[in-house]
């Protein structure tokens with residue numbers, strides 16, 4: 001079994017590669033990644049030692065390059081993690097989101113068709129469903145919830161999902177899609193809420209909280225997401241969408257206070273800043289389908305997962321300090337300087 005993992009130098013893709021190398025040692029894994037600001041080869045330094053793993057630098061939207069790679073390697077399955085993934089960046093510069101998330105997905109789908117790949121899996125997001133009201137805690141996203149996007153990021157991801165389903169219906173391409181809630185864990189880029197809190201709190205810097213901090217996200221430990229994708233890849237039904245989430249809803253301010261308390265840092269670091277444009281209020285996944293069809297359940301509680309994550313950031317300071325001391329400084333100043 002040879003699988004192509006795109007975007008494997010990023011947060012979830014790299015965790016998936018390590019999960020598969022450990023749990024499916026007979027698989028050959030090729031990672032294709034453009035190494036954008038979010039991709040980091042250091043993250044894959046252990047994987048690169050493994051003879052079952054190979055790294056290829058390239059752009060999923062470069063059709064000629066992708067076609068050549070598929071001719072050389074003969075993949076059985078493809079898992080597409082590669083994307084521009086940060087909502088705030090999509091509000092500043094939507095173009096690259098359309099290019100990578102839509103055109104890149106189209107290029108992979110065409111290569112899968114041409115080279116008769118037996119499964120294409122699209123890693124999508126709960127953000128394609130838009131948001132839920134804060135005062136209706138009885139409502140959850142199911143796979144039947146209509147697509148209703150808020151940001152250029154989520155609109156680009158929804159477009160990719162629609163294309164993927166169109167290739168199933170029109171060309172019988174064997175596809176699956178997973179829509180997951182907010183992940184956290186090792187190798188999470190410090191522009192995202194949890195690693196941003198950890199890295200800034202450890203440096204005794206202010207923690208920017210958008211709006212009133214009462215927006216809700218449904219947090220899932222990244223390894224649970226990786227297990228779910230492996231199950232879908234192996235046993236998911238073609239043409240189906242699977243929601244992934246752990247019933248772990250928290251307000252942003254709760255998350256911030258929990259992390260500060262574990263780190264022994266004062267709440268005076270919290271700084272309320274101007275809200276995100278179009279900020280989704282609440283995400284909450286109903287994972288009943290993947291549970292009943294594939295037997296998946298999250299295994300890591302938020303309490304255990306956040307402890308493990310904080311420990312990882314404490315044990316791997318060099319990984320995130322290299323990032324925040326580089327180009328990221330300009331990013332932070334641009335996004336938060338006048339907020």
Ligand code: NAD
Nearest residue numbers: 007009010011012034035036038039059060082083085183
């Ligand atoms: P990330 O930003 O950490 O990593 C993205 C990776 O894709 C990087 O390694 C980057 O170099 C690579 N990449 C970007 N453009 C590329 C291109 N044109 N060609 C090849 N590689 C390219 O993202 P992440 O948080 O790991 O998310 C991975 C996937 O999971 C995305 O599709 C995202 O939409 C989805 N997702 C993320 C979350 C979350 O909480 N982070 C939740 C649900 C779904």
Ligand code: DAU
Nearest residue numbers: 085086087125126127181182191192193208209210215252
């Ligand atoms: O739900 C899945 C999605 O989760 C994925 O599809 C995205 O790729 C991923 O980035 C994530 O999107 P969010 O926008 O929910 O994640 P982010 O970490 O950017 O923000 C989480 C919440 O915290 C959100 O309500 C905005 C808020 N926030 C974020 C940052 C970066 C702050 O209050 N302050 C901040 O500085």
